[in-house]
Amino acid sequence: MSQRIECSRRTCRWTGRESELSEVLDPKYAAKSLTVYNRVCPKCGCDSYYQLPEPIITERVEHANALIKVIAEHGRKFFDHKGALATLELDKRGRVWVVDEYTKARVYTHYRGHWYGFNHGGTLRDLVCAMRDYIVKGKQLSIEWIAPTRWNPDNGDIWGYGKEAAAAVRAAAAQLPIIKQGEQA
Ligand SMILES: [Zn+2]
Known part of the structure; x- marks a missing residue:
């Protein structure tokens, strides 16, 4: 390459x-x-x-990117732009970056200010931060992160995936090692 x-x-x-x-x-x-x-x-x-040096991909980085893939395969296909997916990676200092699928900018996920080049809003930024913490600390994500319904499923999911796609993305995500097991999908 x-x-x-x-x-x-x-x-x-x-x-x-x-x-x-x-x-x-x-x-x-x-x-x-x-x-x-x-x-x-x-x-x-x-x-x-x-x-740029080659990205450092560890097992936990792969787990996080597997979640991105599942999210990109359902509903409104967040993190997918014409078949190109967002990817997470580590640098040699152990810091996590996300390469945005749309802008192709490499965004530093530990930055507290505005994420220049990140084409999503706060909900998905928070999700990326949760994936970052999994990569760095091994802290698994609750299934509640995926197409959240905010307590009442009848109100729909806040991602706007719709009832069926939201259920499907949750069921697929629940199988992944990044998601805490033993919770209802
Ligand atoms: Zn340029």
Whole structure:
């Protein structure tokens, strides 16, 4: 696989592979009728980026990403953008990052301020934080995290998955090692 890179533009932070960069004509040379291509960020067109180390994937990171996959396979398909899924990963200091499925930005999950590049609201941010704590501390999640109904199932789930999809995503999630066992799905 080609080198992993991150766009250096602070408001973009596209994360991907060198092979995914776009090739554009360099305007400096085009003026002289020479065809010289620049490799640029496919999201913002910036030609400045830096190398990123490979993500560190532990067993618990895999468990968290398995939950993301289950959520992405049901209902409104949170964490899925045209088949690309959000992924969690560790850095070498043991810190957890989430690569957003839509913006492709790598977001630092220990940051208390605004998560720039995270395309979801507070409910899913809280869920990512709970997955982060599982990755770091092994603290399993209650099934109540998944398509929560806030005490009364007749009011529907707050994710807006709808009754059937909410029940299905909970049943599938309940099988996963990241979820605390012995609770009602
Ligand atoms: Zn960019």
